[in-house]
Amino acid sequence: MVTSPSNRVVAATIVRAGHETRSGSVTGASTSALIFLTPPPRGSAAHDVKVNVPNPIRKATLLMDSIVSIGTACGALAAVLAPPADPARVTVWHALYLVWLVAGASDFLLHRRSHIEATSGLRESSLHLLQIVLLGTATVLWLLFADTPALWFVLLAMTCLHALTGYWDTRIAYPTRDIIPLEQHVHSILDLAPWIALGAIGFPLLSPHHVPTAAAFTVSPAPLATWTFALVPGLLLSVVPGVYEYHRCRRWAARAQAPEGRR
Known part of the structure; x- marks a missing residue:
């Protein structure tokens, strides 16, 4: 069986500074990719980040x-x-x-x-x-x-x-x-x-x-x-x-x- 230790739950968010709104979403054409190495836990800041897709x-x-x-x-x-x-x-x-x-x-x-x-x-x-x-x-x-x-x-x-x-x-x-x-x-x-x-x-x-x-x-x-x-x-x-x-x-x-x- 494969298990994923809790310390492997890592979120790497690549977002240009200054474009994150108070609600946690990211807007603007300059938004870069949002990459999750594993899905971040619910309630974390990374979990709430959203990328507006065209x-x-x-x-x-x-x-x-x-x-x-x-x-x-x-x-x-x-x-x-x-x-x-x-x-x-x-x-x-x-x-x-x-x-x-x-x-x-x-x-x-x-x-x-x-x-x-x-x-x-x-x-x-x-x-x-x-x-x-x-x-x-x-x-x-x-x-x-x-x-x-x-x-x-x-x-x-x-x-x-x-x-x-x-x-x-x-x-x-x-x-x-x-x-x-x-x-x-x-x-x-x-x-x-x-x-x-x-x-x-x-x-x-x-x-x-x-x-x-x-x-x-x-x-x-x-x-x-x-x-x-x-x-x-x-x-x-x-x-x-x-x-x-x-x-x-x-x-x-x-x-x-x-x-x-x-x-």
Whole structure:
């Protein structure tokens, strides 16, 4: 479990002198970036500081938030409506897959709560996209090829890379932003799910009734319903929030590097 000691709660506020009003807000075009290494505690002076964002940027942000919210809702709906290949064989694995995706979407919401764009920023967000690419590629390979030992070892390698990337991600996030207990438990689900899926794929290969194929990799696409059930919810609950988070972090980084008069 990752904990954040109280002495790590640090707020670094970069504001030109003379522009802070009595209410604690900061106004004027000369306002610089407001950077929280971790969210400051409520009631502190830094917590009350607000930065006036230009109206077009605020409108664009609200629009993107609405798109992501609608996408998340559509993803959950698609996960419910898209049936497996055989509706009579709906198993606990289908439910666990949906729990995994919902946990991933929740993780992005928790990143937003801890102001990832103003803390760990692009470094952490890029690793989130890398983890999505690794598991997304593994999912497509599983859907496209028949289950063989060779495929299983490829999936094992990608799962290991995902675990190492997740550790790297945490090493970056821990010193810079607040990781609350809820996010830590969400991470537990995200860390365990790929290994559980890997075990579910590999266990039948050990069965004496398993008939091995001559080729190491045999193209044997899953039914269309299985592709839909696996990819559509994953796209809307994982890829869309991940890309949007990266967009927010990139926009924040660009504003922080821009000349002061253009922020």
